[in-house]
Amino acid sequence: MFGFPSETLEEAQRTVDTIESNSELIDSCYLSKFSMKKNAIVSENPSEYGLTNCRMAGEFLLDNTFNSSGMTAEEKRAFGKQFRNSYIAKNIRRLWPYLCLDFEYLLLYVSLFGKNKVKNYRLKNPPDSVNGFAAFL
Numbered sequence: 001m002f003g004f005p006s007e008t009l010e011e012a013q014r015t016v017d018t019i020e021s022n023s024e025l026i027d028s029c030y031l032s033k034f035s036m037k038k039n040a041i042v043s044e045n046p047s048e049y050g051l052t053n054c055r056m057a058g059e060f061l062l063d064n065t066f067n068s069s070g071m072t073a074e075e076k077r078a079f080g081k082q083f084r085n086s087y088i089a090k091n092i093r094r095l096w097p098y099l100c101l102d103f104e105y106l107l108l109y110v111s112l113f114g115k116n117k118v119k120n121y122r123l124k125n126p127p128d129s130v131n132g133f134a135a136f137l
Contacts, residue, residue, distance in 0.1 A: 002083075003034040003076040005042070005068035006050045012071065012079055020090070031083055033076055036064045093122045 002012040019029055036043050036051070043064055046054045051066040071079065109118045 002031070002079065003071055004049075005034070005036075005066070005070050007034075007070045009071055009075055009079065016083055016086075019087075023090075029087070031080055031087075033080055036066055038064065 002015060019026055036046075036054070038056075042049050042051070043054070046052075046066065050069050053065075053067045055065045106118075113121075
């Protein structure tokens with residue numbers, strides 16, 4: 001997870017650096033952006049976490065909006081996109097990271113082929129780029 005209210009871009013990058021420097025120990029990772037859900041501890045005490053201008057998203061919506069001293073919404077979007085593209089590019093021959101980005105595909109492939117086969121599978125002809133992967137499936 002990244003984008004906790006007070007987390008800076010530098011702190012988020014340190015998390016990525018840790019993942020990358022330990023890639024031989026980490027089979028996959030899933031990028032999740034922090035969101036303040038209704039009835040979460042953070043939403044019950046927003047000032048304790050440095051949040052200001054907290055607004056309920058609506059009666060039937062789960063996420064609340066807020067301002068914080070950490071990354072802006074745009075920085076979070078850009079960081080997430082950059083990490084996703086970088087992670088896939090570095091693991092372009094492996095199927096597992098792609099499937100972890102789209103959970104429904106992961107469940108389908110694991111149910112059909114088993115976890116070990118999917119985890120250890122290597123693409124014989126990987127796409128030329130991260131963007132080419134969508135057409136590859």
